[in-house]
Amino acid sequence: MICNARILGLGHFLPDHVVTNADLARVMDTSDEWIQQRTGIRQRRHITADAGPADLALPAAREALRAAGIAAADLDLIVLGTLSPDVDFPSSASLLQRHLGIRGMPVMDVRNQCSGFLYMLATADKFIRTGAARHVLIVGAETHSTGLDFSTAGREVAVIFGDGAGAAVLGPEANPGRGILTTHLHSEGRFAEKLCVEVPNSRDHPRVTADMFGHPGARLFPQMEGRYVFKHAVTRFTEVIHEALAATGHQPADLDLLIPHQANLRISQLVAMGLELPEDKVFNNIERYGNTTAASIPIALHEAVEAGRVHPGALVCLAAFGAGFTWGAALMRW
């Protein structure tokens, strides 16, 4: 009954519009040098007309389905990860289901921020391993740009995030040595306020008030204690990668490729250094897309595969850390 789950196809989509650091420096007090030094980001993509995560997810999902050779109607489950949902409810997965023109199979959102893709991957893995689903579509998608403060008051956060989507289709794998070998999920809510959006807030009566929006520094925008998050990220990333390796009897040196959630290039570099991984064993693309949260890992994994960085039999580690705090890792034999 228990089989492995394996990624059968990948896809990603990024809006065309490139926003460079220089573009941001024209609307807020920042500079290309400042942004690059702290984050490694050179540019990111933003939507330029109405488009939610489900809209960005659609081409990514179609590409992943094509690559997997699976028809959308044959999916058994769709899971969408986002922290910037299209509407308040229903889930963005419901909108994606509509965009794909299909119905009947269950769809749900997972709201686990930067670790969203790993939470979805672990979930899809468990459904497939236990025979509850054969083909599962998981999509990480974010439209951050409609919720960022592009005044100087928001510069610490607004420069980091970009819009985009990445998708994976998973299915059963008979070979127990291949596919997803292990998944590990964690959370620590005592640091929830270190990186969060505070409102609208069901604890406040009424939940939505006029003073929430339309001005710089509004509470509607994300807040981050950057240095605090950075420090925890380096520790937890390293810890959970070791945990996944230990669970399968591997050493860091066995890894062929590490794809860390693209939060900050400096975090990825410190994690790689701690694990003694050479540069060519770590894939980063944050310099081009910024932090696309739930979408960053599938976008990076897809680019790595397209670039020939993931050969059959390769041991690939996906790892993430972010708001919650939440973190996690998965180990796959490609």
Next chain:
Amino acid sequence: MPAGGVIGCGRCLPPQVVSNEELARALESSADALATTTGITRRHYAEAGVGPSDLAREAAEAALRRADRVAADVDLIVFATMTPDIPFPGSGCFLQHKLGCRTVGALDVRAQCAGFLFALVTADRFVRAGAAELVLVAGAEVHSSALDFSPPGAGVTPRFGDGAGVILLGARPEPGVLAAVLHSDPTGFERFWCEYPSSRHYPVRMELEPFQTGRHFYVLDAESLHAQAEQALVATAAEVLEGAGVGAGDVALALVHYVDPRVAHRAGRAAGFGSSRVVATAEGGGHIAAAGLPIALTDAVEAGRVGAGDLVCCLAFGAGLSWGGAVLRL
């Protein structure tokens, strides 16, 4: 192979009870008219400052006590809500901290009124895969802060209440979730949705205009959903009973979760459960999207209506549109 079984449940309803009489003035209606429209006469409201994770904490502590377990035993939290404490991080993270759990995974699931079933099925899969031995499945909502307490809200606002329910799913040799089915169909989901805040709106996801025109309030065209809901609930009952290999007559209690308790009762009867064995979750305290089912299960256990070994059929239909069913052996 281990599988998930219900080893404890708990619920929390905030102390403030709000009657139709109290709502009628602001909604410019009468208590009778509200009851006739919605089938609901009372609901509980959380006070300011209380979020779904606070209600879930009380429900979880009750469930842990009943199961004679402690928070440190929990391997995974799965939290279903459509009214999270804050936009992010998820309410599961807050619950992890409030309960004092280890740094276990806290998965936040959004599937609206069927959210608890989605969370329960997910939890069961983690147990069956050997990835967790004790999963805390929470459903919690604070709807009251999102409702329109002016006359346009008269058809919607009285239907909803606040509350939380928790099921502890533990590894057992015999499965406790005998069968489960989940479905979604986005056709016409705007009959039951809330548009704002809306990230897809360029350049800003929330502006004054949609706020001033009330597009941050729930839309619910209940009349247009009833027939579809009833049909789906009946069909789902048949599907899940067949999957479990049991008949409607074998089920000790059917918990039917839908925004209108009268429709839920009709569906339960049409599915063959017999009116004395049907609980409409919305009857006692209004519709509590992700929490209605575990609250109703806890009530039934506490009242002695069901006990160890009994079969319970859970059915839910709601926004998305998403629906499903599960047959549990307690």
